[in-house]
Amino acid sequence: MIRLSLFFAWLLLSLAVVAQDELVDYSISGTVPLGVKSVFLSSLRNEPIDTAAVENGKFLLKGSLPNYTFVTLSDDGSDLPVNLLIDGTSVEVNMERSVLKGSKLNERLNKADRQITDLTIDYMQNQMEYAQVGQWRAELRDSLRRVMNASYNKVVVEMKNVIRSNPDNVIPALYLSQIYNILTIEELKEYLDETHAYASHPLCVGAWRTLNHHEKTNIGTRFTDLIEADTAGVSHRLSEYVGNGNYVLIDFWASWCAPCLLEMDNVKAVYQKYHEKGFEIVGLSFDRGRQPWINAIVDHQLNWIHLSDLKYWNSEASVVYGISSIPANILLDGNGIIVATDLRGEELLRKMRQIFRY
Numbered sequence: 001m002i003r004l005s006l007f008f009a010w011l012l013l014s015l016a017v018v019a020q021d022e023l024v025d026y027s028i029s030g031t032v033p034l035g036v037k038s039v040f041l042s043s044l045r046n047e048p049i050d051t052a053a054v055e056n057g058k059f060l061l062k063g064s065l066p067n068y069t070f071v072t073l074s075d076d077g078s079d080l081p082v083n084l085l086i087d088g089t090s091v092e093v094n095m096e097r098s099v100l101k102g103s104k105l106n107e108r109l110n111k112a113d114r115q116i117t118d119l120t121i122d123y124m125q126n127q128m129e130y131a132q133v134g135q136w137r138a139e140l141r142d143s144l145r146r147v148m149n150a151s152y153n154k155v156v157v158e159m160k161n162v163i164r165s166n167p168d169n170v171i172p173a174l175y176l177s178q179i180y181n182i183l184t185i186e187e188l189k190e191y192l193d194e195t196h197a198y199a200s201h202p203l204c205v206g207a208w209r210t211l212n213h214h215e216k217t218n219i220g221t222r223f224t225d226l227i228e229a230d231t232a233g234v235s236h237r238l239s240e241y242v243g244n245g246n247y248v249l250i251d252f253w254a255s256w257c258a259p260c261l262l263e264m265d266n267v268k269a270v271y272q273k274y275h276e277k278g279f280e281i282v283g284l285s286f287d288r289g290r291q292p293w294i295n296a297i298v299d300h301q302l303n304w305i306h307l308s309d310l311k312y313w314n315s316e317a318s319v320v321y322g323i324s325s326i327p328a329n330i331l332l333d334g335n336g337i338i339v340a341t342d343l344r345g346e347e348l349l350r351k352m353r354q355i356f357r358y
Contacts, residue, residue, distance in 0.1 A: 026086050028061040028073065030093035030100075036077040039095070044070055044177075044203075068170045068201065083113050083174065109171050112162045116175070119158055123151040156182070163191055166198075173201035180207035185214040206324060213322025223250070223336045226316045228284065228307035231294050238282065241305055243336030246278045247355060249348075252317060252328040254286040255296035260327040264300050266345045271304060274352050278334075282307065284317035286326060 032039065032054055039059045041050040049071060052059045065071070065086045074081035075095050082098050084091055084106055091102035098117070100110045126148040133141050159179050163172035176191055176198070183191070188211040192199055216224055225239045242248050251267065253260035271281055285308035287293035297306055309315050317323060321330070331340040331351065340351055 022067040023064045024067045024086060024088035025064050026062065026088075027090040028084070028093060029090070030059060030073075030095055031057055032059060032075050033077055033096045036075045036095070039073060039075045042072050042074065042081075044072065044174075046072075070174050070203065080117065083109065085109055085170070105169055105171070108166070108169075109174070112158075112171065112175075116155060116158050116162070119151070119155045123148065123155055126151045160187075167193070167196045170198045170201050172196070173198040173203040176207050177203040180204075180210055183207075183210075185211065188214070209318075209322045209324050211322070212319075213324065216321050217330055217338060217341050219338055219340070221338050223330070223332050223338065224320050226320045228309045228316055230305075230307055231290075231297065236307060238307075239336075241280060241282050242332055243334070245334040246280045247274075247334060248332045248336075249279070249281045249343075250330045250332065251281055251283045252286065252321070252323050252326050253283055254326060255292045256287070257326050261296070261300060263327050263344060264302060266348060268301065270348050270352050274356055275304075277356055279352065279356075281305065284308065284315070285310075286312055286315050286318060286323075288312045 028041065030039075034057070036057075037054050039052050039054065039061070040048065041061055042048055049065070050061050050063050052061045054075075061073075067087065069086040070083060071086060072081040072083055073093060073095070078095060080098055082093055082095065082100060084093070084100055084102075087103050087105055089103040089106070091100055091106055093100040098110075098114060100106055126144065130141065130144040130148045133144060135141070156179055159175040162175050166172050172191070180188065188207060192204065192207060192211055194200075198204060215221075223238065223242050225237055227235055227237050229235045238250075242250075249267075249270075253264075255261075267281065271279065281304035283297075283302065283304060283306045285293050285306065287308055287310055290310060293306075293308055293310070296302070309317075311318075313324075327344075328342055329348075330338055331343060333339050343351055
């Protein structure tokens, strides 16, 4: 577990270095269908990187990007972008057929991507058919749901096949970034083998965070200490409040998180009922600004312990516990051992009744 945390911390620190120091030139040329006037190079998040006008059915894009950056190439006449990898080699793309030629790595990526795209289109068509059937046609909906789920599973299976068959290159990072949140902990451990060439790719950060979360929040695991500051700016260790005989709920939240604030009435009710019996709450906030954080505490009367380093998703709480979505919580017994996670509404109250027997 310690080795995993150290590797995850190193990975997060290394991403900035990769982005700054390993720039390579790219040259992307190709042909487009009749009538297309422009092509666009974008990040996987659809952020614009480059654009080029089409002349006589051809285009050319040139520039520099971090080595092994995944990008998408699209045009103003197609709904299907082409994924490609910046690796310092020239790439030639036929946009009409979604086929590219270049490095062996890009050609391997393109072959896998076209297969997955075909399966994804089939899944989306099944999904559309399912959505168009009225609720009253229950039997047909059940049948279409099974077809839709089966087609989705084919997409996932093919992505897993690509991941398993490419441990020596970065291609799996693209697909792992799309399915890591539905994988089992055993699959995450298998795919995130540190010896795999893609394991330290920036696209794998989410998968590492999720694996870290599983490791750090297993029932029966002792809590992991961290240091963050209170609302007055004074630093505290989590161990000041945990493992001292009281049951403690570590609540991951933020003032900007509407679902977190909606859940606070339930949390407050439990705190008011059980605090004097030996129940404490430590709120670890993912806020960015001190004043919004303090205002939320005051306005919502959250009268328990609050800590934050005001680093948003890069907070110590997020890194140490692998938290990738909030609200989230961990319930610890008097010895600092995790006894439950992600208790919501009535679930939290039922757990407290079970512990305190009223």
